[in-house]
Amino acid sequence: MxxxxxxxxxxxxxxxxxxxxxxxxxxxxxxxxxxxxxVAAGGLVAGLQAAGAAGLSGAATAAVAGTGAAVGWLTSYFY
Known part of the structure; x- marks a missing residue:
């Protein structure tokens, strides 16, 4: 992996x-x-779930994970 x-x-x-x-x-x-x-199809959450379920290339997974981390960090200020 x-x-x-x-x-x-x-x-x-x-x-x-x-x-x-x-x-x-x-x-x-x-x-x-x-x-x-x-949850919107094609959105960030759906994309991350697709990466977790099927796996993506290293570069694609890193990009999606980085975006997810940034969004998670930002949402931590609201919840």
């Missing part, structure tokens, strides 16, 4: 779905509230 995939999975985006109580779960909750109850 490349380091990018490990980072995504470590954040709670796993092959089995979003891990309860994880950063991924908080991001999914925020995205769902912002979108009126559902």
């Amino acid at each position: 490349d380091p990018g995939t490990a980072a995504v999975i470590g954040g709670g985006f796993t092959t089995a779905g979003v891990a309860a109580g994880s950063i991924a779960a908080k991001m999914m909750s925020i995205a769902a509230v912002a979108n009126g109850g559902g």
